[in-house]
Amino acid sequence: MASIVSFLLSFLLLYKYAALFIISFLAAIIVPLPVTEVMLGIGAFVGQGYFNFWGSLAAAQIANVLGDLADYAFARRYGSGIVHKVRLDRSRFFAKIEQEMQTHARSTIFITRFAGELGPLVNFLSGAADIPIKKFLIFDFAGNLAYYVGILLIGLWAGNYWENFSELMSLLVSIFVVLVIIKWLWHIYRRFKNNRKERNRIAV
Amino acid sequence: MNQTDRHIKIVLILLVLILLLLVMTFIKEYEGVKKLETLSPHETFANILNRRSPFTANDVQLIQGWMTFDYVNKIFGLPSNDLETSFDITDASYPRETLARYAERHHMNTAVFIDEVQNAVREFLTKAQ
Known part of the structure; x- marks a missing residue:
């Protein structure tokens, strides 16, 4: 088992829900922690009677939503300044990403709750693209809830063999990430193509 | 086709190849996990929630x-x-x-x-x- 996972599991066994809250919050903000493996372990601990299912779900869910909101608020406040400073506002590609975010905000926010490090990235994009906070919160909450219920149940079901599922779940998350990126790029590619067709039509 | 289109297409092709590789690895891992005969694939939510190991x-x-x-x-x-x-x-x-x-x-x-x-x-x- 990777040493970071061992460390986090020890931290969880010693400080339980407080540790779970901290880990989930940090992972939601941007820190690349192996949350999937950790949550599988928590699911197993629930089955072993060491954690409570609803307590674990509440701690992880609240921490994650707060972390996501922190990213969103930061980007909402400072996003346009940062984008201008790094000259991303001159990039047509970035403009397409923002358009994509605005057109498919609901599905993007919901699906990226299952997609590891894409989650925090979408939080920042949501803030920078001025997605309404209510819309962001609803789909962020729903996506996180679906993810945490699912992963806890898988850990609970796997029981003492939960470590055998870690690799499988990490692969599943990676598949999700790649699918989301493919979807984004494909839509952006279509936007570029349609814009060019429109420009050509107008020129004619 | 302009340069941006070409770049996006290349990246998309690479991503699809990565996706195929990931899916194949996933299937291989899943076959390994399926051999854990003590796991029952069909359990209700209530049963799973009350499962004790x-x-x-x-x-x-x-x-x-x-x-x-x-x-x-x-x-x-x-x-x-x-x-x-x-x-x-x-x-x-x-x-x-x-x-x-x-x-x-x-x-x-x-x-x-x-x-x-x-x-x-x-x-x-x-x-x-």
């Missing part, structure tokens, strides 16, 4: 350094002072300390200490049966 003497090899004494006591149903007595532990941190940390602080080889803990737990469970 009692540890037996055959599970002592699952004990690892990241586990605390407290956790080991709980999952194997040991009396709280069993390991304390077996290893003559007088530390105030017991049982809220990991096995690896305890071994490190007492300058013991972690793997050897864990082995000893596994033997102690196995002995207790065998006697209790």
Whole structure:
């Protein structure tokens, strides 16, 4: 088992829900922690009677939503300044990403709750693209809830063999990430193509 | 086709190849996990929620350094002072300390200490049966 996972599991066994809250919050903000493996372990601990299912779900869910909101608020406040400073506002590609975010905000926010490090990235994009906070919160909450219920149940079901599922779940998350990126790029590619067709039509 | 289009197409092709590789690896891992015959694929939510995974003497090899004494006591149903007595532990941190940390602080080889803990737990469970 990777040493970071061992460390986090020890931290969880010693400080339980407080540790779970901290880990989930940090992972939601941007820190690349192996949350999937950790949550599988928590699911197993629930089955072993060491954690409570609803307590674990509440701690992880609240921490994650707060972390996501922190990213969103930061980007909402400072996003346009940062984008201008790094000259991303001159990039047509970035403009397409923002358009994509605005057109498919609901599905993007919901699906990226299952997609590891894409989650925090979408939080920042949501803030920078001025997605309404209510819309962001609803789909962020729903996506996180679906993810945490699912992963806890898988850990609970796997029981003492939960470590055998870690690799499988990490692969599943990676598949999700790649699918989301493919979807984004494909839509952006279509936007570029349609814009060019429109420009050509107008020129004619 | 302009340069941006070309770049996006190349990246998309690469991503699809990566996706195929990931899916193939996933299927291979899944086949490995399916061999765990003790897992039942069809359980209701209520059954899963109430599922309890009692540890037996055959599970002592699952004990690892990241586990605390407290956790080991709980999952194997040991009396709280069993390991304390077996290893003559007088530390105030017991049982809220990991096995690896305890071994490190007492300058013991972690793997050897864990082995000893596994033997102690196995002995207790065998006697209790």
